[in-house]
Amino acid sequence: MKGFVFRAFDRGGMIFLGILLGVILLLGLSNQLLPASSPLHAPTYMVSLVGKYLTYALLALSVDLIWGYCGILSLGHGAFFALGGYAMGMHLMRQIGDRGVYGNPDLPDFMVFLNYDGLPWYWYGFDMFWFAMAMVVLVPGALAFVFGWFAFRSRVTGVYLSIITQAMTFALMLAFFRNNMGFGGNNGLTDFKDILGFDLQSDATRVGLLFASAAALALGFLICKSVTRSKYGKVIAAVRDAEARTRFLGYRVDRYKLAVFTLSACMAGVAGALYVPQVGIINPSEFAPAVSIEIVVWVAVGGRGTLYGAVIGAILVNYAKTYFTGTLPDVWLFALGGLFIGATLFLPKGLVGAARALWERRTGRRDPGKPALGPAPAE
């Protein structure tokens, strides 16, 4: 156990986290402590934006853990993110209480105008923060567990697995679109008021959420580090490269995959839960297959199989999106599409891979015992 904990703290990781957390801390403090007139004041806009990026980074991390390290290409990871988001959203909805437009103390507005008699059973308990937080982890985790249990035992691999994860998220999207499901249909859950008694629209709460996201990301990063640096990490990498061979060594591949898949889904759920209060809405389009594909794209851009890569990729691509949609609203897809194409052609191992290659060339050395990023394993 001690080994497991300590493994998380390697030098590169510490530096990376240190820089990341430092920047976030400065950002938060400058928003809170400096007057708005100060040139160093961080606008609230930036706080929520960065908060959102951090939750995306955590999500990307969760995908990288299974894709980069275990070779499971999930094209449906958005589903776990969205489920976590819905769990949080349901809590926030319940927090509204009678402040909704219809003033109904028990029912969220959409239920009132769709004539619900009472709260559906699956909404019970979400008024309690701890319960909702448990669900944030448990629901995605349970879905991943059940899904993975079947799929990995049946030895569904490669594109077949990718496509059924896509089918899963697509089915969930259609289901959540259905108004009868009791999750607000297409409009989803919105109009949140406060969290743990803090006003969601106040800057301090926003900074708090930013810090919470950073903490979650750091924790996720450390867990991933620890997992991937353990022997377990080597086993899942072996599964990625030669699944059958791993089995002949006596490893129960399905359990190894299931464990990492479930862990990853829980991380995605947490990311979703932190995302929702910061963007103020959760709606079924988060389940859209395209969203899940985008997550994979972030990871690929950053560099699959390196944890920093996932984080950097998620932040960079989303920043690019924010930037381009504002400055080049009519043609930004050219820029983003071009970025993706360019990244594959010129940065075959992602940004981090490219940076590392550059570093190795400059210094002419390679971390002993640490191979360069391996050739991409074939599916």
Added chain:
Amino acid sequence: MLNVSDINLSYGASQALWGVSLDVAPGTVTCLMGRNGVGKTSTLRAIVGQHPVSSGEIRLDGNPVNAMKPFERARRGIAFVPQGREIFPLLTVRENLETGYACLPRAERHVPEDLFELFPVLKDMLGRRGGDLSGGQQQQLAIARALVTRPRVLLLDEPTEGIQPSIIQDIGRVIELLRDRGDMAILLVEQYFDFARDLADRFYVMDRGEIVLSGKADEMDEDDVRRHLTV
């Protein structure tokens, strides 16, 4: 016919071949030997064009082929039986053989009957997928596939690996037959010393990416060679 002069070859940062030179004449069998990992396969890869050389020249009939793509070299008559067989797993045995047609003018696109005399098992298995064959059967298929292209230079990378003794003998006989026809140059990479000795007209021995010994087979000092093959 095939002249390799002073080639260097690297895998990323590590250099695998250091100034390797070879000559393979038509109507002869040239044998390349050496321990594991000394660069035999790398040499063949350089010749067929599967891996670029960083310097040096490879000539076929006096014309440099360095700039040619693998398929062009194949069409000029270089055929390759790779280590590890590299059968097209989902193509049937027949289709595997027919891939060699790409090198042939339309009129010559058929599988020579004598191939099946050499490897009768293939005839029975024409409809089976290459990947389903046993290891030795695949090895036989790989050799047959190379012969379909009617090559002028035949590169064989450990062709006896995994093949039953009786067929090894047959293969030996075929190689002799092909040599005796006089127009084919054969480069044989082999670890199985006796087999190599029986066939070779010329030999080269490699160590750590370099040719360390070469000569006519009948002038070969067996102990000298064996020394280089021992660890």
Added chain:
Amino acid sequence: MARFLALLFALCLCLPAIEARADDLTGLIEQLNTDDYAEKEAIVAKIAATGDARAAGALTAFRDGDLYSRKSDGKVFIARKAESGRDLLDPITGEFVENVGSRDARRIGVNNNLRRAIDSALGALTLLAKDPKVRRAAAASLFGSPDPEAIASLDQAIANERDEAILEAMMQARAASVLRSDLDTATKVEAVRILAEKGGRDVMSMLKRLPADAPPELRQAAVAAIGDIKDRLALWATAQNIYYGISLGSVLLMAAIGLAITFGVMGVINMAHGEMVMLGAYTTFVVQEVIRNHAPGLFDGSLALAIPLAFLVSGAVGVAIERGIIRYLYGRPLETLLATWGVSLVLQQAVRTIFGPTNQEVGNPSFMSGAVEIGAMTMTYNRIWIICFAFVVLAALMLVLRGTPLGLQMRAVTQNRRMAGAMGIRTDWVDAMTFGLGSGIAGIAGVALSQIDNVSPNLGQSYIVDSFMVVVFGGVGNLWGTLVGALTLGIANKFLEPFAGAVLAKILILVFIILFIQKRPRGLFALKGRAVES
């Protein structure tokens, strides 16, 4: 003979009367220039009552929205679109009167009620027309808008009719009108019998519409007829469902075939597949635009032209993508997802920039419009053609893959690119051709899909998920699998839809795919054995 003479006599008697009422007709038409729809309906009834066949032109124009009033004096004309503005024609004689600016004349509004009234009036007026087509249409339209007033004209027409089929249609139209009339019960029961023989939903609807206070024997006859028709319909419903399933399946197949090449054979996770389909659809649009503007007469041939062009356009773009991007990624199949995703964004935006973000109109050629009824089964022509087309494309593709050297080389290259090169296969050329072929076929699919769906920059996105599902469900790399997969999903969907609803049916299908893959982790037509693992 006697009847004929009598008729002739009757007609002669009528003639002067009609002549005398010509001004009446003009007057009535003039009165149509009002905003009150109820009033217009009354006037149409009056025009019909004149029995004057010359009113047909004006009424047809009215129904089609071509009747205009001149703003300057309120006079009513038939308008034709002219080079500039409109040509006004005399409503009765059809003679050219003058050309006016497009804002100088006002359309006389027509609504559905009026159209119904006009149809029945026209029916009555054109029952005796020379052209058998017109007579048949008149009978059909009278059947559609039965009118007791028309019984007399129908009787007259029936007496004259020689054509068996038209006669039958007229009898049916008459029966329909009889049911609405206050004729005696026996006649009505006979009418029910005639209608029951025809069968179909429209008849059922007619029979159900009988008033509650109808005489018992009539009711009885109607109930029996309805039951009879229902039984026949239930049988047809199953057939219909299977047909819908095949039709949906053929659309899925069409959308997926190209992907079965680029993804199934080559292993490229081709996220830009949908955009190749879209390019094909836009090619169709451009072809049709050009034809509309330069050779409107050739419109029906537009698809014949669009198919090869779409193949070339999408194929060329595919080759460009392969040469420019994909070829650097062999051996890194997952990276193709990233690159092709980028390509798909770029292509979508490019189309949006060039053609605009809105839907483009792609028309059905006349042979693809409408439907054929077989029994109680409706089969729309566009879908019938798509079914045929999908199968033809699939067959052609199988021929290429199994029967040509290129097909063998494609498979060899994708299974072991390095070794294929050593066998003398021009791998880069084969790669480009394979990707081009897959893309080109996607382009052809675009032509087909443009006939049933939106042509917009989003077109591709709506098919990409389904296409992957089909290919994977059928088993990657197996065209038969793609075929069976598409049809299975199509038919399953159509059998679920009636009771589960469209949304739930789709969800159930997805769940079914997930479960199915558990049973067969490599799809429906999985390859087995060592070969697959190596």
Added chain:
Amino acid sequence: MAQQLTDSILYLDGVSVSFDGFKALNDLSLVMGRGEMRAIIGPNGAGKTTMMDVITGKTRPDKGEVFFEGSVDLTKHDEASIAELGIGRKFQKPTVFETQTVFDNLELALKADRSVLATLLWRRSKEADQRIDEILAITRLGDHRDRLAGSLSHGQKQWLEIGMLLAQDPKLLLVDEPAAGMTDDETAETAILLKDIAKTHSVVVVEHDMTFVRDLGVRVTVLHEGSVLAEGSLDTVSANERVVEVYLGR
């Protein structure tokens, strides 16, 4: 028969496997005692590899019994649990984890608790390091310890596979063509290595190299067309006309 079963490490009886009608194994029966080393030879396609596939759970037999240590019905186990029972295998075509280092390949193979949690919390011990170093020495891969396995030459991969098998330390070793691609000296050494192992383990070796088989000096089973053609010492079976005809050649 029952006695034979309980004394055996491996017991195959009436095993048949067919692929689309082709009988790769045809009513194959074979019994191996505990601690025995057995060489299996036979023509290409005789079913040797298929037999190993059956034993290791990769292929399910159509019919027949397969018992390990007299009591464990292998047909009821999957690959992983068969490996955990103590059956290790070297594949005919070398398969190693290409993106991991030689060292990591061996570490993965090293005998240890294979459960998820144990693996997660596993820490490398001195003994483990020592054992890996030993194996690196045996397989002469010491210099390549930190290289990616994917960059090894064909023969080096063969050695790595043998090393992984050693690291696994199974009760029964199935070794498919260990000498392929080795020089004559190496082949001889491999024979010595296997004999050494066989002192404490049961071993099945498949090889086409008769010199090697002779060096092993163990009982030989000849397979042909999916069933046993002959069995006995190498000299006995070499004298068998049929064996000469279908396998050895003249």
Added chain:
Amino acid sequence: EETIKVGVLHSLSGTMAISETTLKDVMLMLIEDQNKKGGLLGKQLEAVVVDPASNWPLFAEKARELIEVEKANVVFGCWTSVSRKSVLPVFEELNSLLFYPVQYEGEESSKNVFYTGAAPNQQAIPAVEYLMNVEGVERWVLAGTDYVYPRTTNKILEAFLKARGVAPEDIMINYTPFGHADWQTIVADIKNFGSAGKKTAVVSTINGDANVPFYKELGNQGIAAQDIPVVAFSVGEEELAGIDTGPLVGHLAAWNYFMSVDTPQNDSFIGKWHAFIGNEDRVTNDPMEAHYIGFQMWVQAVQQAGTTDVDAVRQAMYGQEVPNLTGGVAVMNTNHHLSKPVLIGEIQDDGQFQTVWSTEGVVKGDAWSDFIPESSKLTANWTYPWVCGGCEKPKYGSGS
């Protein structure tokens, strides 16, 4: 030089670009036009365009960017209800103004949003009344895309129909997913349902992309408007532009605006639009008029208030009058909805609508529907001091 910034928040990519891009263009046209007239309060107007890319959380982010970073004084934007729901908290928090131009399901009232599209009582109810009274429809298919707008509208309609004595078995409700493309079964079902002997009509709340294949199938299966008319609330000139409307003549739509309406204002609007967009074939539609009205009202309100300050402008908005393009005058009510005329039109073979019925005067938009029990208790009135819909106590402070 200082400008007054006008935010434009419409998707230019993704699924909604198909509808929303046009609205962005209209805004640019209106702003250009206003600048030609000398701008506003002596300053030029500056359009700030961003692309929320049909991504709902991105709408919120972009809204915040427009208000906080770009300092836009007012924002014109959104199409789908969910995008509006997504930005709503942002506008309320930052106390800014959104003009929302699309027909929607109602059940919302925010002091920061002006709803210039139709509420259900300005579209759905009149359309159904028309079919009942004029075409004598007795049997109803309510077909919609499965999301909130159709669900709510259909709920309102169901309540309304039942109140008018329509039996439950004479109502068929059907929902389809977004982008539904295979309409064979459903169209056949409609045909079936319509053969029960009573005059049947379809009320379609089918949205966006699904309409083209729906109408194509309708046309091909030969469901003529004379037999089973379809009245749609989400199908305008823009949607019809992708279809050959020949077989669809006579099917209906209810809107507050049709391009075909022959008034001088509309002529001049269409002329400007064609000149601006450089294409004579481009159509105009209802949401475009809504933006036109909304923009003119905002301009007038700013002029009247003498400032772009949100609270002042909001006060000035009430009672603003702008001539409709179709005649009559639109008035902004204190519930932030417009009083507008309702038109019912039939599809023509040229892809235009021909008005067959219109309300006598204007209909006042209702934020809270009378046909939803909880909702009917609420009122919306945002006059100073602002009170929330129907509650007793002031909900917001007195502002600024």
